Amino acid sequence: xxxxxxxxxxxxxxxxxxxxxxxxxxxxxxxxxxxxxxxxxxxxxxxxxxxxxxxxxxxxxxxxxxxxxxxxxxxxxxxxxxxxxxxxxxxxxxxxxxxxxxxxxxxxxxxxxxxxxxxxxxxxxxxxxxxxxxxxxxxxxxxxxxxxxxxxxxxxxxxxxxxxxxxxxxxxxxxxxxxxxxxxxxxxxxxxxxxxxxxxxxxxxxxxxxxxxxxxxxxxxxxxxxxxxxxxxxxxxxxxxxxxxxxxxxxxxxxxxxxxxxxxxxxxxxxxxxx
Amino acid sequence: xxxxxxxxxxxxxxxxxxxxxxxxxxxxxxxxxxxxxxxxxxxxxxxxxxxxxxxxxxxxxxxxxxxxxxxxxxxxxxxxxxxxxxxxxxxxxxxxxxxxxxxxxxxxxxxxxxxxxxxxxxxxxxxxxxxxxxxxxxxxxxxxxxxxxxxxxxxxxxxxxxxxxxxxxxxxxxxxxxxxxxxxxxxxxxxxxxxxxxxxxxxxxxxxxxxxxxxxxxxxxxxxxxxxxxxxxxxxxxxxxxxxxxxxxxxxxxxxxxxxxxxxx
Ligand SMILES: Nc1ncnc2c1ncn2[C@@H]1O[C@H](COP(=O)(O)OP(=O)(O)OP(=O)(O)O)[C@@H](O)[C@H]1O
Ligand SMILES: [Mg+2]
Numbered sequence: 001x002x003x004x005x006x007x008x009x010x011x012x013x014x015x016x017x018x019x020x021x022x023x024x025x026x027x028x029x030x031x032x033x034x035x036x037x038x039x040x041x042x043x044x045x046x047x048x049x050x051x052x053x054x055x056x057x058x059x060x061x062x063x064x065x066x067x068x069x070x071x072x073x074x075x076x077x078x079x080x081x082x083x084x085x086x087x088x089x090x091x092x093x094x095x096x097x098x099x100x101x102x103x104x105x106x107x108x109x110x111x112x113x114x115x116x117x118x119x120x121x122x123x124x125x126x127x128x129x130x131x132x133x134x135x136x137x138x139x140x141x142x143x144x145x146x147x148x149x150x151x152x153x154x155x156x157x158x159x160x161x162x163x164x165x166x167x168x169x170x171x172x173x174x175x176x177x178x179x180x181x182x183x184x185x186x187x188x189x190x191x192x193x194x195x196x197x198x199x200x201x202x203x204x205x206x207x208x209x210x211x212x213x214x215x216x217x218x219x220x221x222x223x224x225x226x227x228x229x230x231x232x233x234x235x236x237x238x239x240x241x242x243x244x245x246x247x248x249x250x251x252x253x254x255x256x257x258x259x260x261x262x263x264x265x266x267x268x269x270x271x272x273x274x275x
Numbered sequence: 276x277x278x279x280x281x282x283x284x285x286x287x288x289x290x291x292x293x294x295x296x297x298x299x300x301x302x303x304x305x306x307x308x309x310x311x312x313x314x315x316x317x318x319x320x321x322x323x324x325x326x327x328x329x330x331x332x333x334x335x336x337x338x339x340x341x342x343x344x345x346x347x348x349x350x351x352x353x354x355x356x357x358x359x360x361x362x363x364x365x366x367x368x369x370x371x372x373x374x375x376x377x378x379x380x381x382x383x384x385x386x387x388x389x390x391x392x393x394x395x396x397x398x399x400x401x402x403x404x405x406x407x408x409x410x411x412x413x414x415x416x417x418x419x420x421x422x423x424x425x426x427x428x429x430x431x432x433x434x435x436x437x438x439x440x441x442x443x444x445x446x447x448x449x450x451x452x453x454x455x456x457x458x459x460x461x462x463x464x465x466x467x468x469x470x471x472x473x474x475x476x477x478x479x480x481x482x483x484x485x486x487x488x489x490x491x492x493x494x495x496x497x498x499x500x501x502x503x504x505x506x507x508x509x510x511x512x513x514x515x516x517x518x519x520x521x522x523x524x525x526x527x528x529x530x531x532x533x534x535x536x537x538x539x540x
Contacts, residue, residue, distance in 0.1 A: 051411055076413030086408025090426050099412050148412075 001027045002048060002156065002188065007057035009043050009213075017043040018213030020057070025205070027062075028186040032199040034236070035209030041192040042083060044213060045158050048190065049078045061156070076100055079149030083160040083192075085141045087133040093119075093144055094129040100152040111151075118147040123177060138165035143174070150185075157187045163198065175201045196237050200225070208233055282475035299460040299473075306484060308456035312447045313488075316382035317390075317440055324387045325432070328394020332428070333420050338395065345388040354449050357381040361453045378450040385446055386439035393435015397428025429499040437492045444485045448477075458484070 002025040009018040018040040025031040033041045046052040047059050050071040059066045066074060087096050095102075097118050098111035106114075116126050122143040133141055142165050149157055163171045179202055182189065193199055199206050200221040208216040208224070210232060217229040225244060228234040238244055246267055249258045257270035285291065292301045299305050331338050360377035368376065401424050409419045425432070451459030458481050465473025 046411075049411065051407075072413050072415050074413075075411060080411045082404075082408055082411060084404050086404055086411065088405060088408065088423060089402075090423075103413055103418070 001025065001060075001062055002190070003058075003060040003063075004044070004047075005058045005060065007044075007047060007054045007059060009040075009047065009052060010055045016212050018047075018054075021213045021215070022057075023207065023215065023218065025188065025190060027188045029204040030182060030189040030191060030202055031205045031207060032191045032193060032203035033207050033209055034193055034196055034199045036194060036211075039209040039211055040213030041194075041209060042160055045080075045160055045190060045192055048156070048158060049075045049080060051075070051080075076104060076152060077154055077156070079152065079154040079157040079187075081142075081145045081149045081157075081159040081162040083164070085133075085138075085145045085165075087141055087144060087148075089133055092130050092132060093136070096133065096144060097147045097151050099148060104152060114151065115147070118150055121150065121181070122147045123173075139167070139170055142166065155188060157189045159189065160192045161194070162191075163193075171198070172201075178202055208236055278471060278475055281472045282479060285472040285476045286479065298456075299464045299477075302461070302480070305456060305458050305461055306480065309444070309447055309458045309481075309484060310488075312378060312382065312450060312455075312457055313440060313443045316379050316443055316447075317386050317436065319379065320383045320386035320390055320439060321436065323383070324390035325394050328391040328432075328435075329398055329420060329425070331391075332395035332398025333416070333424060341391065341395075345391055348384055349388050351384065353381050353385050353446055354452065356384065357449055357453065374450070374453045374455040377453060378447070378455050381449075382443050382447060386443050389438040389442065390435045393432050393438070394428075397431030397435070398424045400431060401427045430496050433492060433496040433499065437489060437496065440492060441485055441489055444488060445481065448481060 004021050004023045004025075007018060007021045008016070010016050021040075021044065033044060035041055043052055047054055048061070048066070050066055050069070053067070061069075087093075088099070091099075094112050094115040097115035098106075098108075101111040101114065102108070112129075116129060119126050119129060124140060124143050124147070128136065128140065128144075133144070136144065142162055146159070146162055149159070163174050166174065175198060182202075191199075191202060203221055205218065206221055206224055207218050210216050216236070217224055217233045219227075224233065224237065228237060245262055246259050247262075248270060249260045249264075250256075251258055258266050259268045259270060261267050286302075290296075292303055294301055327341065330336070331341055357377055360380050361373060364377050364380075365373040367373075398420075405423060405427070406419055409423045414422065447457050448459035448462060450457050451463045458477055461477030461480065462474050465471070465475075465477060
């Protein structure tokens, strides 16, 4: 369990990135922070592994204040997918994935073996193992970032927009993949995105943030869809434009039943129930 | 033209390479001495300047102070410094040692600024996001330095050393002013004997030596230029004259990349 208690972060230049933030992130669940750019999502994430230290307030992991923990040891126990992938450009893919196990003293050959398995896990071909990061596409690099974060089998996984650089189709695949993976490994996951659909697709708990890390609403996807707390949340999830209220519309010429939103934009077609 | 031909004839004369000749002969002994002075002074300068440069690059601390201090060091006339050191040291130790120690100190002081600049410009040129990633993975500051910053900045570190080596090879000639060996003795004996072949021959030897050693270091630099490290372009980084310039050149691509990353979001 991760707990934020009245956490405030003010950067030296005076910016309040996060103000008096309190929240419980349950163990083995996926919590997703959504909010527009600059809302303080990355700052919140980095306060968990002490890459950023709060100006005031506490961050607790299983009841223990992280401020009292050795940052190096803490970071090796927490998987972190950086917003900008952050692969080491001078190391091959397999070595990048094996970084943390190697820091923890796992022998080279064993670490490599595990790295190859992780390539399978994130859906990358093993032939990429001996390439360098700049020989991979942006989306491939992001998957390597995920594999690296998983490498030391951490209990906590921090993911900062891990699927930002992939196309919508692959993005959906990766979300499914993540859900499947989470079913197997059930980590305490903190996921950052500014895509509300992505948040709904993977979250147990969605946290919608305003600027300054202020919580607009916390809840399960269903709760938020059913009861948006205010106009901000409604706008954010697109409920104000009727995007979330769908209607059936029968097309006369070919008999297909379309699903359309309030503005008449097609959202899908109605399939036959198989069964 | 005749000058040059005579100089080359003097250089190619096997008699000048026979062991046991009177100074400045045999030539290969003077080359050996010259290389030895260069090696010793660059090695000592590296031991002082590299850790300092890496520290400044990694922490960003003490940068301003060290830059102005080395700027002052660059302004010291090496010949004057050599004479002063020789007088001071000569008062305490025997004559031959004093000449050696004074020359080496003067050359070390000459070499330090370039090596220092290569060190901190190199480390500063490493993408801050890569360093951030290393820290986020749980690397200690020392591991960040050894496993990320140094490997990625080796080309710039070596180009700093290259610049220092060139300066030292060219300047070690003055050691003969205080009756030490090296290729300077070829030139000064030529001046003494009013022998143009020797003066020019000595100068050609210094240039050739500098070119050969620099070529060797260029090769080394190429070998260590790894993926992800900046292409080091020493011709763009004038270590010799502007201590600020090198850092500025190294910083620019970093900013460029930051912009690139932001635009990707
Ligand atoms: N090191 C820093 N120094 C000063 N201000 C900072 C620093 N890091 C972040 N900020 C500021 O804090 C605020 C929150 O930044 P943060 O990176 O947490 O936003 P974010 O929600 O992750 O945004 P994005 O979706 O664009 O990644 C922003 O206003 C940002 O400018
Ligand atoms: Mg962010």
